[in-house]
Amino acid sequence: MKENSRVIPFIDPPYFLSFAAVGGREEGEGPFGHLYDHIDESGAFGQKSFENAEGEMQRLCLSLALKKSGLSEHALSLLVAGDLQNQCVASALGLYTFGLPYLGLYGACSTCAESLLCLSLALSHGPFERGAAVTSSHNAAAERQFRLPLEYGGQRTPSAAWTATAAGAFVLGKRGRVKITEGIVGRLIDGAITDASNMGAAMAPAAADSILAYLRDGAHPLSEIDLVITGDLGRTGSRLLCALLAEEGISLGEKHKDCGSLIYDPKHSDSHSGGSGCGCSASLLACHFLPMLERGELSRILFFSTGALMSPQSTLQKNNIFGIAHGILIEREV
């Protein structure tokens, strides 16, 4: 590892054993809806509150991923998880029934990549054989927590994104076809944004910072990477990312895919700038990008989840919203 490098090479890289994605109505109606393992049109997932529904999404999503791998939960040594709710209660509610060692993370919408990075660290360099990373967000739980209850009917701004009702679960182990070979730890970046309806602008500088860190210190130049995926910058944030990278003389061109810009059909949804929420990048990684790697349609991708660190109080108290972008390099075994 180079001096001051933020890129971690995983000596004994962990492999994806299985993965699953679940979503709500809007995700089901989007371009990837048919690829989700489970869609609940009601978004309630059989629960009495939106908050508990998000917990049930995590439980269901990990159960589906385990089923696909043919493993029981007893085959796992570690769960790493997070969500957007205050104190990450959705993860606790959803995962306690598995009775497994559990590390809770908070990285806002960067949680999917952060959890895969931390789990890779534990599996690659540590003593664990198998583990799972789980991430979720729920539109109704997030809206009433961070902004306004849906019943209020508040007008959304063009820069606002639609928090995905979605979860992704990933079972990692020591053998397989698609592996995580490097991790990029994000930094807290202050882009001087205070508008809780403009997450894309808050996260774009952090995404640029982490992409540049990989291109400087990572094992592969851009020419050897098929796609550079960002989590949920949306259309507003993606334009800003391109502008920031252009200042450094870098153009990702068609290689850049943003999960937030992809998850909904802009013509047939009320998503405005696109999708957001940590379930957005988690579910598209599970239902779209990883299957492409498995089928050999992609061979190497850089996957960044992008988070905006703020609380319901911190924006009212006029604090800036910090961005962070954690990343992983995912490769198909040659």
Added chain:
Amino acid sequence: MKENSRVIPFIDPPYFLSFAAVGGREEGEGPFGHLYDHIDESGAFGQKSFENAEGEMQRLCLSLALKKSGLSEHALSLLVAGDLQNQCVASALGLYTFGLPYLGLYGACSTCAESLLCLSLALSHGPFERGAAVTSSHNAAAERQFRLPLEYGGQRTPSAAWTATAAGAFVLGKRGRVKITEGIVGRLIDGAITDASNMGAAMAPAAADSILAYLRDGAHPLSEIDLVITGDLGRTGSRLLCALLAEEGISLGEKHKDCGSLIYDPKHSDSHSGGSGCGCSASLLACHFLPMLERGELSRILFFSTGALMSPQSTLQKNNIFGIAHGILIEREV
């Protein structure tokens, strides 16, 4: 590592290079007040809000720890941090100025041990040379977030604990005198508690679960361990822990020390069951237990931070409060 063991042996164990503790008025008046590196009587730490004060506590505490080690922040490769505020904004606010790779955790009051465990995993098995773990809580920020604003003057129950206004910061590296040799990953345990003023009862079953896991799978029997420290069970939770361990035929006796029961003088404070908050165990580890290990007054301790996973919403929605206890074994070099 044994099959299904939750105990992680750190092959190349990380050492404490330095550590620091900061606190507020009540902590300063407690039995360990003279050992804190900095006490702010006002609890404001020069900030305009309690929430921002907590961020400043993290910044100050890490700066003090770095000063003691003689290192600049550029010597660190990784920060791992967490706090009790919604979306862990105190950690983001406090640490972004360092410009370092950052992993955010959420483990409620288990955060101190969780952050040291995760950092140990990164340093012991991973590519990083040095890193820091930081944890904080702030009484006024926590009370108005989880329960009631202080101005309301609500009566507190006897089982209630006083959330510490305190932070602890730990700089770890590859050489030194006191090291972290094992980690114990906690499990989410449902003790069927719904009372947000009885955290001790919610956490005691998790503490018992993790202590039993270590005694079953750890490298050292109880006879070789000087102290078994719990985070913030308080007097109510400590009594429950003893009862739960007695059912398994185990008595810790005088070896058990609970940071929550120690941090305040019960005769001269309004702390009721004791102290709580993730700054409680973090600050006592930094100002009291680690110096004892450095001076050779202790040679091997099991340190557990205990967390209660709940949100302001989840308790109002009548969800149970889950407990979790992460632990580390700390040894003085022989």
